[in-house]
Structure formats: structure tokens, C-alpha cells
Amino acid sequence: MTVTHALETDVLRRQDPELADVLLGERERQATTLQLIAAENFTSPAVLAALGSTLANKYAEGYPGARHHGGCEIADVAERLAVERAKDLFGAEHANVQAHSGSSAVLAAYAALLRPGDTVLALALPHGGHLTHGSPVNFSGRWFDFVGYGVDAESGFLDHDQVRALARAHRPKAIVCGSIAYPRHFDYAFFREVADEVGAYLIADAAHPIGLVAGGAAPSPVPYADIVCATTHKVLRGPRGGMILCGAELAGRVDRAVFPFTQGGAQMHTIAAKAVAFGEAATEAFAAYAHRVVANARALAAALAAEGLAVVTGGTDTHLITADPAPLGVDGRTARGRLAAAGMVLDCCALPHADARGLRLGTAAVTTQGMGEREMPVVAGLMAGVLRGRAEPARVREDVRELTAAFPPYPR
Template sequence: MDKTEPFYGPDFSQLVRQDPDVAQVLLDELARARGGLQLIASENFTSPAVIAALGSTLTNKYAEGYPGRRYYGGCEVVDRAERLAIDRAKLLFKADHANVQPHSGASANLAAYAALLQPGDTMLAMALEHGGHLTHGSKVNFSGRWFDVVSYGVRRDTELIDYDEVRELAIRHRPKLIICGATSYPRLIDYSVFRGIADEIGAWLLVDAAHTIGLMAGEAIPSAVPYADVVTFTTHKALRGPRGGGVLCTEELAQRIDHAVFPFTQGGPLMHAVAAKAVAFGEALRPEYRDYAASVVENAVTLAEGLAAEGMRPVSGGTDTHLALFDLRGLTDFQGLPVSGAEAERRCAQAGITLNRNVIPYDPEPPTVTSGIRVGTPCVTTQGMGVAEMKEIASIVAQAVRKPGAIASVSDRVMGLTATHPAYRREE
């Protein structure tokens, strides 16, 4: 591209001149990301190419409808971006059909429900307090208000999904839709069992793969696509794409899903985000992405083992995915005092470690306090950290949680890791 041609994309110097306050926010967020350990399981660092697409002039184009069937003129260029995203998603996930327009995972779920259900229908989904998502039937969410929701959970003794309970509830309540997928369940889900239960009662099966789709793309865990009628997902977790959502489905449901996304639940798609999704799908199709996905899981297992050795009990005994959940009950700090999930989160934040408090199954504490924390490895793996660094991170987190008076030394150790494995490495 000839650099003498007119403006093609973002120029940060223009933002600095025009709005220094917002420019400083961007710089401060970059400094925060570079200066600490990002252990939020639902976050990642996109590539500069993804960011370039997000900051492009495609944001200007209104494109209601689908490629070749728009309600606005002048969409012949953005049509190419969406076709690329669709084709790459179908190839990456080996799916019959892909819709790349949802603005988020919640939007994708809303569209899927609209395609398969009517208000008042019954659906069976994982309980929020056992690892499910707000859109799986929480009373504070549209899903809990519009549908009759039956919830399943995990066993007290193993903290694994109780498939016998799922089948029993399905037979008793005859839901029209069964949902599997979670936000804080660290183990693999047996999609074949869910498929069998759904077939037994004549229900649709929806897999919410928001957290695990990137691992499926990298073949680090089994794919849900062969078993599900519909798979909803986000693009911004292990997949390393822009913040957004998507839907995969069988050819039988393609038209219903497309109509549920537009015009039923959304208007114009965000074409800069669609293009950025295409970039991310393209990156995930490369062989090196499989290495990345495998490393994410290996790092999570190592981090879970390290934190367990430090006295934090891993829920279900460990992890098979990118995240681990820890029960802090029984853990005390250097003063012999118990540490809640909220307190652990606060202490880690002071040392430059970002993770989140999280309810654990059968948690006696409220969600604002919790007895647990959740950690994830997508970000640190993107930064090039491996098994050795995970062992160091486990020690660092434990010191931050148990010795709040040692924040300075913990911060030094954090800075040592981020200095050698920076987020968005500066060009020399």
C-alpha cells in the first residue's frame, strides 16, 4: 500500500492532538496490561492485526442484512469481509453454518433462544452458582424472565457435572432446549452424553462455548460442533479475537439463526469487528495456533498444581481447560486469618496481579465476597510464558494472598516476569 495515499486507519498522534484525555486513557490501559499479570480467564491480548481491523474505516459502514442481501447500498466491500469471516469460521470449526454478526456472547445466546424457543418454554441449564452464565436462566437476566428454567449442578463429592441428575431433570421437565457450557467449570464436558439426553426427550442441544471455543479451534480439547444443534461463542477469550460473538449451527437451523440475529435481535452489524473476527479466525487456522492452545491448557494445569501446593484447593481437583477455580476455605494468611475470594482479589490487585473472586459450588458466601478465586492462562500464554513461569506465578499469587505486607517484593517479582514477557512488545 502506498503510504502517500489517503488515510486508511488509526493514527494515534491524531488522537493525542485532538483528545489528549482519551489518548491518556489508552496509554494508561496499555501500561496496566504491560505492568501486571493478567489472569482473568475470559480475557486475552489480540494481535496488532486484529486491532488494526478494529480501528479501520469499516466502522463507518452501515450494513443491515447479510452479504449480497443488504438493506443499504455500498456494501460490496464489507460483504467481502463478512464472507471471509464466515468461510474461515466454517473451516476452523468444521461447521455447516456460521453467523459472525452477534455483538457478544450474550447477544449470540439471545439469538439462539429466539430461533429455538418461545417465551414461557422450558430450558435446562447449569446453575449460575455452580458455574453457569447469567444468560442460562438467572432471574436478573432476560433468560430467567422469559423462560421457565430448570437448573442442574455439580455433585458435592466430586464437583463434577452430575449427568444422572441432568437426565433425571430432563425426563421430568421435558425442556425444549438443553444448554451445556459454563464460565467457571474447569473440566471437560461430555457432549455425547448431553446429545443422548437431548435425543431421548426430543430437545434441542445448545453448547455455550464462550470460554472454550478457542481451545476447540486449536484442537486442545474435543469440539462440541459434532454434537450440538447450535454452538454459541465469543471471539475475545482464548480465540484472541475482538470482543464479540458468533453462532455455529446445522444447515437445518441456518435460516432460523440468521433471522434471529437480524432482524429479530440486532440491527446493523459492526463491520470493523466482523473484519477483526475474520483476522482472528485466519490466525487460528495457522499451525502455530494449535501449539498456543495446547500451551494454554498445559499452563493452566501447571498453575493449578502450583497453587494447590500453596494450600489453595482446586475445585474438582484440577483443570482440563484454560481456567482453574480455587476454594480458599481453610487457607489462612501469615496472621492466621482466613482469606475470602474478595480479599484475595484485592491483595493480588495491589501487587499487579489481576484475577477475580468467584463463587464455588455450594459456596456459603455471597457473590460479593465468595470463598473462591478463578484464574486463567490465555493472556500469560500469549505473552510467551510456559511451565516454568506458571510455577513462579503460583508462588507469586500465594505470597500476595498470604503475605499482604510483602506487596513490594511481590510486585518486583511480577515486574520481573512482565519485563521478560511483555504484552504488546515494543518495536525496536
Template sequence: MGTFWGPDFGALERDDPEIAAVLVDEVARQRDTLQLIASESFMSPGVLAALGSTLANKYAEGYPGHRYYGGCAQVDRAEELAVARAKDLFSADHANVQPHSGASANLAAYAALAEPGDPVLAMGLPYGGHLTHGSKANFSGKWFHPIAYRVTPDTEEIDYDEVRDLALAHRPKLIICGATSYPRLIDFARFREIADEAGAYLMVDAAHFIGLVAGRAVPSPVPYADVVTCTTHKALRGPRGGMILCRADLAQRIDKAVFPFAQGGPMMHAVAAKAVALREAGTPEFRGYAQQTVRNARALAAGLVAEGMRPVTGGTDNHLAVLDLSDLGVRGHEAEARCAQAGIALNKNAIPFDPEKPAVASGIRVGTPSVTSQGMREGEMRQIAGLIGVAVRSDPATAAGADWLAETGEEVSELVRRFPFYTEQEVMA
């Protein structure tokens, strides 16, 4: 095996061939199918190298210069680099790079800014919000008093008038904007005005679009928010993990909310990998990728319109699109399964005011970070839209549908072979 796997993959192959096979098969899956999950992208070999390094051995509770264990000089350097790069990249007063995930970052933000039982205003899950924005199954809905704002039925965009009315009526301690399946830009200035009028903190959950912010493809929430939480994977192309940006006066509260309140020792291999990704995100090449990601999402959404799918809000301003399949008579979970059979990875997704249950859904969500990382552009997006259209309309229970899915799978294979990200040479000796 080559350097992609690190020098000890041969030992893993010998000692645990079952797990070695999982690693090899997953690379093949990522390389040989179309990756259209909006919350995923491809890490660079440099990020993967840091993530698989011996920094994973080091326990480092605390912060650089103030650890509860000895032997932290080298991991301190990694964290200091990650923090400095995050602050510089996003023009933030303070950065905490220790959260294990976006959900962990959100938990810390809640802990820093609110008390259990406080009202929190956020986008409702049926309209694009996240589990940590008030779901009754999540800490955010169990420990706090969630108030949900919606989108308008006609435009399917955020109803800022409703946001203001709810904020003034309930006086929440915390207002959250950001979503998991909202394809439009968010008016951060308007949210700032509402938060100030209601006497609330403003938190922006930028998990999905922080990479586009880094690449200057969408506006930054940092100048408007008290706290910005985000993930370091997705469009930022870093390791799976979280990060928090905040105002200087909130730095100590945020740091204490991450450690010791919500977490113990940080994963220093992931922190180092975040540092690598943040350096990469400051390059001209990354800026080109981010801007192409948005252009590709718009082209893909337009192509899916031609396939009979209605884009929620009429289109997209970012890296994802949500498509209503009602006119095709196909439900989201059926479309996801059919596309998977043709080698296309995407997910079922609820549409605003969806009559179906979330596990069924009336729509799908597509994202372009991965295919853009592979070098695909608008022409390929139109081709992908056609492949999705055939797959969604193909019923595998019929002989004709099964044949169409097989033919579509062959076209998918040919397309991804033209745009490899992890090449055969990188993963095989």
C-alpha cells in the same frame, strides 16, 4: 506514536488528550501487570488494525448480497471471509458472525429454538453457569422457565444422572451445556443422548473454550450440538464479539434471530477483525498456543495447591482453574484486591455450594490465555503460583503484609518485562 495506534493517534493526542491518556495507560496496565482473567487474552496487531479501521463507518443491516443499504460491497467481502473461515475452522454447516457479544449470540439462539415460557435446562449459576443460562436478572430467567442442573458435592463435576432426570421430568425445549467457571471437559455425547431422549434441542455455550477447540486442545462440540454459541475474544484471541455455529437446517432460523430479531446493523469493523482472528486460529502457531494454554493451566493449578489452595474438581482440563481459599481463611474478594495491589489481575469466584455471597465468594478464578500468549510456560506458572500465594496471604492492613505486597509487585514487574506482548517499540514512537 507507532503503527499500533494507527496513523491518527497523533490527532487524538492533540484533540482529546484525556482519552489518549486512557489508551496509553491501559496499554501500560496490560503490559506491566499479570493478566490472569480467564475470559481475556491479547489480540494480535492484525486484529487490532481491522478493529480500528474505517469499516467502523459502514452501516450494513442484513447479510452479504442482501443489505438494506448501498455501498456494502467491501464489507460483504469481509463478512463472507469471516463466515467461510469459521465454517472451515470448526467444520460447521453454517456460521453467523454478526452477534455483538456472547450474550447476544445466546439471545438469538433462544429466539431461534424456543418460545417465551418454554422450559430451558442449563447449569445453575452457583455451580459455574452463566447469567444467560437462567438468571432471574437476565432475559433467560425472565422470559423462559429455567431449570438448573448442578455438580455433585463429592467430585464437583456435572451430575449427568441429574441432568437426565431433570430433562425427562420437565421435557425442556432447550438444553444448554457450557459454563463460565467449570474447569473440566464436558461430555457432549452424553448431553446429545439426553437431549434426544427428552426431545430437546442441544445448545453448547462454548464462549470460554472455543479457542481451545480451534487449536485442537479440547474436543469440539460441533458434531453433537444443534447450535454452538461462542465469543470471539477469550482464548480465540479475536475482538470482543459473538458468533454462532449451527446445523444447516437451522441456518435460516439462526440468521433471522440475529437480524432482524435481536440486532440491527452489525459492527463491520468487528466482523473484519473476527475474520483475521479466525485465520490466525487455523495456523500451527495457534494450535501450539492453545495446547500450551491447557498445560499452563494445569501447572498453575498444581502450583496453587502447593500454596494451600484447593482446586475445584481437583484440577483442570482447560484454560482455567477455580481455587477454594477456605483453608487459608481468606475470602475471594479479599484475595482479588490483594493480588491487584501486587499487579496480578484475577477475579473472585464462587465455589460449588459456596456459603458466601457471590460478591464475597470463597474462591478465585485464574486463567492462562493471556500469559500463554506472552510466551510463558510451565516454569513461569510455578513462579506465578508462588506470587499469588504470597499476595493472597498478605494482609495490606499490616506493615508486614504491605511490604510483602510491594515486594511481590516488584517480582511481577520483572516477570512481565521478560515476556512483553505489546512492546514499547509497538506503542511508542
């Protein structure tokens, strides 16, 4: 029974009206504001159904056929389905679908390949690296010696010469390619070549683009990386969670790095929901969706640039746009607050080679709810009006309500 179904049948409302109101409030918020956070999406009712299923009750430490708990025969079927579907979808020899999150997947990848104190080369955090790529407040920065590569100050594109030079100088044990904010494709063949030259493992943290990869709208890291880490909840449109793909030779190390090294019992309801999402992502409809996500992001980036924002790298290859609102007279933090007041929800992010923060937004969710290239200039116009201070956020909030009403993410 999904939460929405439970609410519709009044089960939760009767038992716990306080919490039911919270869930209804969130459903209303998601439906009536613009979800422009690049890492979010609307899962299908089928994914929500699996998440709200009785598999949530099941303890299943271990892997199919080798569990520490009894009664896992049905849970095993769910996990095998998820694993097989992930392998088919991404052409991988091995898939681990137990990682609780993207961060857990990265932790497990490091645990499989590295020892504390090893040197790792990754995109520097101010240039778009994730916390798990060496932040001092994260396990990664505490346990490993991270060296950061960056993007070119002029173009905003990755500085490949710097990547090669740093790899030669520091001889890292692993190179990580992946970002929370870089809007362009990573050249996985290039990173493989550098990794081979210096004898490093290549870890692709494809948390963001993996859904585009599934839909054939972005290049796949699978043929190049030793380990691919991913989230299942961004463009991929699955439940909140992580996934790891690798070749057969690393399968045992990766599985042991997830359980028992970094995690306990698998979350079987989430794994079932991942299986549903992988099934959905293998369809032609999903491939068309993934391509529409990119087309919408390109249209939105162009419209934002036309409105005067400084779009990093001048555009995007993906679902993700990074932009500096400074030319409109606001910094990223102020911009995010004003936009939120107008019903447009997005993130701030670091801007490479700048002190001020910028904006990061994406088109995965608005595309799922059916918006297209026609709506993107409308969204950019609403944003620019608020950022320039020409339009009252409260009035724009009504325009946003009208726009979203035409594209309900879930049946009313």
C-alpha cells in the same frame, strides 16, 4: 490505523491528549500487571488494525448480498471471509458472525429455538452457569422457565445422573451445556443423548472453550449441538464479540434471530477482525498456543494446590481454574482485592455448594505473552505469598513488574 499505531504517530495525542493518556494508561496496565482473568486475552496487532479500520464507519444491516444499506460490496467480502473461515475452522455447515457478544449469541439461539415460557435445562448459576442461563436479572430468567443442574458436592465434576433425571422430569425444550467457571470438558455426546431421549434441542454455550476447540486442544461441540454459541475474544484471541454455529437446517432461523430479531446493523470492523482472528486460529502456531494454554493451566492449578489453595475438581482440562483460597485464611473477595493490589488481576466466582466466593483465573493471556510452565509456579508463589499475608502487595507488585517486563504482550 490501530489505536496503538495512532498513539505512536501521535494523532490521538495531538487531537485528544486526555483520551490518549487513558489509552496509554491501559496499555501500560495490561503490560505491567498479570492478566489472569480467564475470559481475556491479547489480540494480535492485525486484529487491532481491523478493529481500528474504516469499516467502523460502515452501516450494513442484513447479510452479504442482501443488505438494507448501499455501498456494502466491500463489507460483504469481509463478512463472507469471516463466515467461510469460521465454517472451515470449526467444520460447521453454517456460521453467523454478527452476534455483538456472547450474550447476544445466546439470546439469538434462544430466539431461534424457543418461545417465551419454554422450559430450559442449564447449569445452575451457583455451579458455574452464565447470566444467560437463567439468571433472574437477565432476559433468560425472565422469559424462560429454567431448571438448573449442578456439580457433585464431593468431586466438583458435573453430576450426569442429575442431568438425566432432571431432563426426564421436566422435559425441557432445550438443554444448555456451557459454563463460566467449570474447568473440565463437557461431555457433548452425553448431553446429545439426553437431549434426544427427551426430545430437546441441545445448545452448547462454548464461549470459553471455543478457542481451545479451534486449536484442537478441547473436544468440539459442533458435531453434537443443534446450535453452538461462542465468544470470539477469549482463548480464540479475536475481537470482543459473538458467533453462532449450526447445521444448514437451522441457518435461516439463526440468521433471522440475530438480524432483524435481536440486532440491527452488523459491526463490520469487528466482523473483519473476527475474520483475521479465524485466519490466525487456523494456523499450526495457534494450535501449539492452544495446547500450551492448557499445559500452563494444568501447571498453574498444580502449583496453586501445592501452595494450599483448594482447586475445584483437583485440576483443569482447559484454560480455566477455579479455586477456593479459604485454606490460606482469606475469602475470594478479599483475595481478589489483595492480588489486585499486587498487580495480579483475576475474578471472583461462585463456588459450588459453598456460601463463600472463590477465585477464577485462566492462562490465555499469559500464554499469549510467552509465559510457559516454568513461570506458572512463580505466579502461584507470588499469589500465595500475598494471600497468606506474608508478602506486602506493594513489594510483590515489583516482582510482577519484573516478570511481565520479560514477556511484553505488544512490541514496545
